[in-house]
Amino acid sequence: MEPLKRFRLMAVRIALLLTALGGFGTYKFDPVLAKGILIGGIGGVLGFWLTALSVEKVATMPKKKVKLSVYNWTIICLLIYGLVLGRAYMWDPETFHGFWGAAGGILIIRAVTIFLGLTGLDLKEEGK
DSSP states (O other), X not given: OHHHHHHHHHHHHHHHHHHHHHHHHHTTTOHHHHXXXXXXXXXXXXXXXXXXXXXXXXXXXXXXXXXXXXXXXHHHHHHHHXXXXXXXXXXXXXXXXXXXHHHHHHHHHHHHHHHHHHHOTTSOOTTO
16 A cells, blocks of 8 residues: 555645646736646546545445446546636636646546656665
8 A cells, every 4th residue: 555655645746746837937928827737636636536535435435336436436537627627717718728727637647657656766776
């Protein structure tokens, strides 16, 4: 369980840092886009956090309860993403800048998990 926890914490830290950099970096050019990136990044991290916690719980559950638990967390994550995208859309329904920013923000955590999976930065070095 320790590698899962380490991976989860490292992914969340990097994703929140990239979300903050993206949000504050684009604020000067388009405040609505920046708010979308920030709310999307936070929503994506929240969805990832809930999914990661459910994976840790599923690893110790009996087989009969696993299926129901996975569906519940998936529905909750999709509701979070829908609320984030809906709120961001309401900020700018004409040009969709908030919506696209939120969609990109949600995907930040996905890019971070792929990066960590390919590089292995979350793994402990031998001998330390």
